[in-house]
Amino acid sequence: MPSVKPKDVPAPSVQNKCSTCSLSKICIPDHLSGAGLEELEQVLESSILYQNGESIFSAGQQFDRLYAVKSGMVKTVRLDPEGKESIDGFHLPGEVFALDAIYPVKYLSTAYSIGTSTVCSIDFETLEHLASHLPRLQHQIFQLLSQAVHKTHEFQVELSAEQKLAGFILDLSRRFKMRGYSDTRMNLIMPRRDIANHLKMVPETVSRLFKALHQQGVISIDRTDLAILNTSKLTAIAVGDYSIRRANRNDHDDVVKSA
């Protein structure tokens, strides 16, 4: 997402709507002039507050609006064929969710606030209508959707548990950084159980791996407080160039295998 903003983003009248989230990025393309912009501002729903565990929309409901996180964190949860809950994503401030609801015209997942969060939204029909005479807006929506296709594609590779966890940490780091937060210290407000569910493993494994990463000096973790200490090593683990388990084994014999 090239956040090309050659000029500043002052627009004082605009600001108290939803200037920090991607919905406004979609809706306010660089070259959008006054008239279209005001139209958009009118349909952009400003922030609504949700408490911990409150649902924003539910799976099965008719789709009408796209959502974006302003503050806090939102998880989207779906039921797999066996009826078990499966977390398909944690959404950070600035990110858009519910894009998969367009085609079936109903929400496929239920969105819950983790902790207290604020969320803004836009009516999709209106957005479509606007897009049909704002080519740049249309283009940005195409891009956002295509990006989501890509995002989900790359998850299909089968990785070891430690690769998945390392990748998960790095993904969060990248996304926090993109929105202006620290990329080395972060607060994992979601419970271990949720992380495990999202990564398709069992909380025990998450626990063991966090510990192993900590002991290796790659991260430091205490409860919800996570710090990345060695990004390059963490990256090496994520792509499979390095394994904690092998390392631990090699502690006995002093030989370290170098790829």
Place this chain on the structure above:
Amino acid sequence: MPSVKPKDVPAPSVQNKCSTCSLSKICIPDHLSGAGLEELEQVLESSILYQNGESIFSAGQQFDRLYAVKSGMVKTVRLDPEGKESIDGFHLPGEVFALDAIYPVKYLSTAYSIGTSTVCSIDFETLEHLASHLPRLQHQIFQLLSQAVHKTHEFQVELSAEQKLAGFILDLSRRFKMRGYSDTRMNLIMPRRDIANHLKMVPETVSRLFKALHQQGVISIDRTDLAILNTSKLTAIAVGDYSIRRANRNDHDDVVKSA
């Protein structure tokens, strides 16, 4: 380089352009009238023939066109971080591929023909331009993209090898049926190695499971010739309500464990 040469191809009349594939479905919405339709027909590239193993486009190339299969089969392959090839999809006649290339404006996978195939395509910029004054067309593209987001999402659940293989067979069956082919007998022209790669397992496992399914009377398979004999049982396996392995074990002691 995709051998897309508009002038080399005869294209005798409008009608035998690409009436059987989804690109024409996208491009010819139900309520599209003469003028727009003719515009579309002009930019829809008619069929091009590819031999076994020939590439249609390559990962890294600049994105310009969307593609659809007319006949045969196409696989899209990407390189994971370790540099190993990973097949992210087999595309049947009528299906569109390369949707994930829109956002990065480059192809993320390489498309190969399996056996001989015919493929048609359309220039994306032109399509966008048309969509911007054909709201129904725009809507259909949104839908197609959203559908692709959904498609890839649902693959994220972690399944046992037998669930994945059963699901793969059923998915092929459904897709063949949707395009007017038999949903009980099909020809698996792709090698076992490719199936295994796509399902993230090892050819040995594919082999063992095909045999097990055959022995249980769920399918019949000989080389590339596959027949589904018991759809409901196959479905039960795919969703995890039934397991061949458990069944085989219970052959010894006659007790059948129920949940």
Place this chain on the structure above:
DNA sequence: CGAACAATTGAACCGATTCAAGATGCGTGG
């Protein structure tokens, strides 16, 4: 303080891969 739940830790187990042979199919040339 103590109950209830979340997280951690250890030991046994199971599914899928790995490694190592064998079997089968298939195009080529004798």
Place this chain on the structure above:
DNA sequence: CCACGCATCTTGAATCGGTTCAATTGTTCG
């Protein structure tokens, strides 16, 4: 038409990663 050689597929035994089961520690909150 058969023999050869190569690639794909199949089959079997050992191994490994992650789960399961079970018990303990830690944390939160009435």
